[in-house]
Amino acid sequence: MTFQVTVAPSGRQFECDDGETVLAAAMRAGVPLPYGCKNGACGSCKGKLLSGSVTHGAHQLKAMSPDEEKQGLALFCCATPHTDLAIEAREVLAAGQFPIKKMPSRVATMDKVADDVVVVTLQLPANEKLQYLAGQYIEFLLKDGKRRSYSMANAPGDDPQISLHIRHMPGGLFTDQVFGTMKERDILRFEGPFGTFFLREDSDKPIVLLASGTGFAPIKAIIEQSIHLKSKRPMTLYWGGRRPQDLYMHALCEEWARTLPHFSYVPVISEPQPQDGWNGRSGFVHRAVIDDRLDLSAHQVYACGAPIVVESAQRDFSALCKLPADEFYADSFTSEADLV
Known part of the structure; x- marks a missing residue:
């Protein structure tokens, strides 16, 4: 039927x-x-x-x-x-413009950028190209039929590689493998691209980017896509973590802020310790946006990271900052532990 x-x-x-x-x-x-x-x-x-x-x-x-x-x-x-x-x-018309397909890939590099975060670069087959929108994700196809989702951290282009930011979740079926036994040249299969979280290029509104933890990965792809497009839209990144080491590409963001005329960067730490020597903003990352921008009525917001961060931002930006509901775009990272 x-x-x-x-x-x-x-x-x-x-x-x-x-x-x-x-x-x-x-x-x-x-x-x-x-x-x-x-x-x-x-x-x-x-x-x-x-x-x-x-x-x-x-x-x-x-x-x-x-x-x-x-x-x-x-x-x-x-x-x-x-x-x-x-x-x-x-x-979301643009989301369906590229075919979803299954592909093999080879682990090209593994770069540990924090105690619990590794940047995995995948080499794609020479005769295939993964077309996607900055902000979308792929799903790894595991042997038991389960899947694990990770966003591309680099903008789409002609590069035959894609980059992923993977955080270790102790006891996690896939991340224990990544941090334990995975090595360069291993073969992984995935399917994609998926998702309707991506840069809307048909607007000239200023952009607020909100990331927590490895939610930075698709945000990074969106920023790189904007650079590629030579966009002049004002763009501010608020990146939050518990401790300074959670902002594992802090130096790259600072470089963007120095060199890109329309880009600014606000790092926010929620639980700084005395030994961190942190002199920057502290507290919840979405509250830093509210403190700086009480009126978001003429903005777009792209938020990615822990569900509590995304949910709080969506609720408070609408209620307190007059952000239109249809200008909040989000990708809420979930794990097996989060599911019913």
Whole structure:
């Protein structure tokens, strides 16, 4: 049995198989609904159910609460239909312009930039090219059928390599391997690109970039893409960590601030210790944005990192800084420990 899904306001339609989620069917049909984690953790794919009925699979309450479901909202990555559906969702047309494909890759380099962060550079096959938008991610295909997602940390181009920033999560199925047994020349398979978090190039609004931890990776790709485009849009990066060593490419950001006329950088440390000798901003990174910019009504915000950082920024920027809801773009990093 199949069900027809109609998307408002575009009027586009696609078929959803029995037991298939709305998001999976949309991706299969090339209908670019917004999404992030695809596993019920981030809420990026949430939209309005205008007619029809669905059943939601396991998901986090922060992604969609029971009250939101009662109000007619649906989390499309977890929603399977029982009837034909009419849904309301903002399509992200640029997200579907490049094919999603499975590719082998070889570990070219592994550079440990912090005690718990390694930059892994992957060499792609000579006869293949991964086309993607700055900010998107790939999923590693593990032997047990599980997947792990990591954002590209370099802007797209002709380089046959992609760079990833991987933080060690002790006990993590994949990161224990990365920090324990992985070595250069190992072969890894992945699928991508995925995600609707990427630089919107059709605007001239000033940009606020908000990163926590390795959420810096896709933000770095967006900055590099802006440099490649010779963009003159004002751009400010707020990068937060618990300790100064968490800002593992601090020197690069300082160099950008010195050399790029439209770029500024604000590092923020939440838990500085006396031995750190930290003299910069401290506290929650999104609060530093609020302290500096009470009016974000004419800005775009790109936020990436820990879910609590992204959620707090989205809530407070809207409530306190007049940021339009449709100008907040986010990628909330989730882990297996975060999932229901």
